Amino acid sequence: MKNILVVDDVMVNRMLVKKILLNALEDINILEAEDGFKAMKIIAQNDISVVILDVMMPDKDGIEVLEEIKTSPKYKNISVIMCSAIHDIEKVKKALSLGAMDYFTKPLTQEQIAIRLPLKVRNALESYQQKRELIQFYEHIKEEMQLAEELQKSMIAEYLNFESITMYGKYIPCEGIGGDFYICKQLQGKVWFMIADIVGHGIAAAMISTMLNVIFSRSIQIHKTPGAVLENINDVLFEVFNGSRYGIISAFVGCINEDTLAYSNAGHPYPILYRETLESVEEISINGFLLGMFENIKYETLNTRIGSGDTVVLYTDGIIGKENEYVNCESVHTFCIKHKQYFADNIQALIKEMIPFFQNQNGGKYIDDVAVMIIKKT
């Protein structure tokens, strides 16, 4: 049963509209109000789908009631049809600009009684119903997104402490959940880590990041070098997605074994390496094909010495915010040089400053997912 509220100070008009609608429409219930105050009271106490609102009423007129309905977050979706005598047509124009859906003029002609008024009200009922369904659907999706977001957050740690390695991380997806991903794991005395950026963002990208988690975790058990791990991931992605754009990913994989850092890169922005003894900030410039585009790609593994206090800064290109520029680490490099003092004892502060710094450079909003992972040898 859908509730329709008829608001008119003239008793006979309410009776006429009620009679016409009850004759023409099924499954409706008519409520009546003789002024604006009573109308708002009824709206507050009932689930009203449509309001038929007279423009001219004493005390609180139809325009005031309409404004109150349309500015209320709770009631704004109610469909409102205005009615007025023909000489109030200027007020009807105002009502339409305030969000009324339709109007009709009094007195009701035979044509209006038989066709127009029932049709207008039927449309208004449908419109209200559609809006409600849309809101319910949106709420449902939002709930699902929140669940997915929690799941993703549980996969991505912000702090990990192993024997000789500490990992700090921060991940800000631009749509609640997203397609950036980082992981850090200790396995048989070695610490493996990967950062990856999946093309696009949102749910699809998040699903792939979940997959990547599994492939990486399995791959490091089988393969010995970061290059071999990337080759393995590339093969799996190509097999699953057959080179379609959904499976295209940039990634950097590193493995620290005592004082050696082995690493390999698949089209990911160059990480930054801070060397404590030299107080130097350098780029780890090695490149390779993006993952998932071509079959049988070889990824080179390079090694470098890593000492106590040395720190690797990994990030996704969302932090620079320039899409399609996969290797642009100039600004991150400059930033790290400028904030060198944090590397010694305040990595948290470095991350804290890094994200807003790049966010500001991009007009104050995230257009892509943002992820930073910092690996420090203790």
Add this chain to the structure above:
Amino acid sequence: MNAKYVNPFLKAVEHVLGQFGIVDITKKSLQTKEDMSIESDVTAFVGVVGDIRGNVAYAFSEETAKKLASAMMMGMPVEALNDMTRSALAELSNMFTGNAAAIFESEKCHLDITPPSLVVGEEVLFVLSFFQTLTVSIDTAIGTIDIHIGLEV
């Protein structure tokens, strides 16, 4: 009082009645009085303020009133003048005057109208205003309607 103040009211009554299917309206008589004294079964009246001011009253016999109310209520039978039919007649007088106001407006003469009032009762004489009043009687299929126009012009 000039005829130019009378015609919009006549046109409006004709137009509104036409919308309820009451056509074939003829003017029966026109008379001038020094005040608006009315002696009818049912009288609906509306005040007018603005560029012109005064009162307009629509008066009918009880029979005509019932038929008018019935026409207004989509042909529902009207046995007696109850709340609903009184509301119908009041609204009808509002429509008449509102339509007339729209015609005046199109001639650059602005006027606002007050909510309608209704006087019902046999052998009631009442004097609504002391302006010179023009009374136009019109004949319709449902009886005679007297339109009393008392304006300060």
